[in-house]
Amino acid sequence: MGNTLSNLISPPPQQPLESDKYLIKIMGPTRAGKTSVLEKIKDPNAIINPAIYTANITCDVRFIWSSVLPSSSTQDDRSIAEKRQALTFYDTSSSERQSTFNSSFLRHTHGIIFVIDFSPQDGQTREEYAAEASKSLWGVIDESANSVQDQPLLVFVNKKDRPDSMTAEEVIELLHLEDIFRTSGRRWFVQEASALRGEGITIGFAWLLAQMQDRRANCGL
Ligand SMILES: Nc1nc2c(ncn2[C@@H]2O[C@H](COP(=O)(O)OP(=O)(O)OP(=O)(O)O)[C@@H](O)[C@H]2O)c(=O)[nH]1
Ligand SMILES: [Mg+2]
Secondary structure, eight states, rough: HHHHHHTTTTTOOOEEEETEEEEEHHHHTTTTHHHHHHHHHOOOOOOOOOTTOOOTEEEEEETTTTTTSSTOOOOOHHHHHHHOEEEEEEEOOOOGGGHHOSSTTTOOOOEEEEEEEOOOOOOOOOHHHHHHHHHHHHHHHHHTTSSOOOEEEEEEOOOOSSTOOHHHHEEEEEHHHHHHHHHHHHHHHHOOBTTTEEEEEEEHHHHHHHHHHHHHHHHOO
């Protein structure tokens, strides 16, 4: 029990992973759907429980990314994928955000997933919500500017099943994503998604995986 609990709340791994493994960190505003997105990456058939409440828990999940291969893939494809795609995800929770996102947060990280849903809370306007989200994203990127090598950034605009959701274009503008590329050369991609319905998750994640593989092949990162 003690072991299990300490595994759940252990700090982000700081050691470089072996060469065939990737570490991905998931960030984003409170209740945006970070954990739900992770559940769907792990298992596209997972049922997302609307009553899920995951604040204050940080989990470090290690698994083999074979579940997102197309159903038409052969056993050989799966074996190759299982050998190659060992991924560790670090899912952040609401309460740790400020204290955790320091200059070493992205060290040894190969990819970043930022989940946003644009559901303003407690009387916030959309613009206020976006400004806060943008500040937190830029905070991490600025903080780590000297210690990391421009990992690819995947942004999920989650909860597309809701009528008030925003488009990828609006998010690109509100988060000033084009500036990220201009200032750092970091590659980014915005994918509209619904973790609830399982839409957009696999395609977005496939982009991130391809980027991470490309960086490793070309830059050894
Ligand atoms: N409608 C809808 N609800 C979703 C979707 N994804 C997640 N939710 C719901 O949004 C709530 C928050 O989801 P979580 O995955 O816990 O969000 P989180 O970002 O991990 O939350 P914290 O860790 O507390 O910051 C839950 O009630 C989910 O069921 C989605 O695509 N559509
Ligand atoms: Mg969560």
